[in-house]
Amino acid sequence: MHELSLAWDVIEMISHEAEERRLKAIYEIRIEIGLISGVEADTFSSVLDMIRGKTILEQARIDIIRTPGKGRCSTCNLEFLMQDLFTLCPRCGSIPSSILSGKEFRVLSLQAD
Numbered sequence: 001m002h003e004l005s006l007a008w009d010v011i012e013m014i015s016h017e018a019e020e021r022r023l024k025a026i027y028e029i030r031i032e033i034g035l036i037s038g039v040e041a042d043t044f045s046s047v048l049d050m051i052r053g054k055t056i057l058e059q060a061r062i063d064i065i066r067t068p069g070k071g072r073c074s075t076c077n078l079e080f081l082m083q084d085l086f087t088l089c090p091r092c093g094s095i096p097s098s099i100l101s102g103k104e105f106r107v108l109s110l111q112a113d
């Protein structure tokens with residue numbers, strides 16, 4: 001379950017940032033998780049809840065933004081929603097030439113004191 005190590009990474013990264021910016025408390029963080037990033041947002045969120053006691057994120061509100069997967073068709077240029085990395089163009093059945101969104105995993109912002 002790599003969500004667990006990602007959750008630790010996020011806590012570590014934010015602790016580091018809090019130290020650098022001399023923040024005392026974090027009220028809210030927003031994390032963007034793309035739906036085809038390979039990170040299961042619900043799993044990530046419950047794992048983070050499990051381990052964040054006694055860390056800088058103990059009191060924080062965690063806001064998870066789920067970004068839909070979107071690709072552009074390599075043949076007809078149609079932009080289409082992707083349920084997973086193997087979704088083909090609904091118009092012509094080709095593979096996407098590029099993934100436009102949905103692979104994100106990042107901390108977007110944090111509110112702190």
Ligand SMILES: [Zn+2]
Nearest residue numbers: 073076089092
């Ligand atoms: Zn197409």
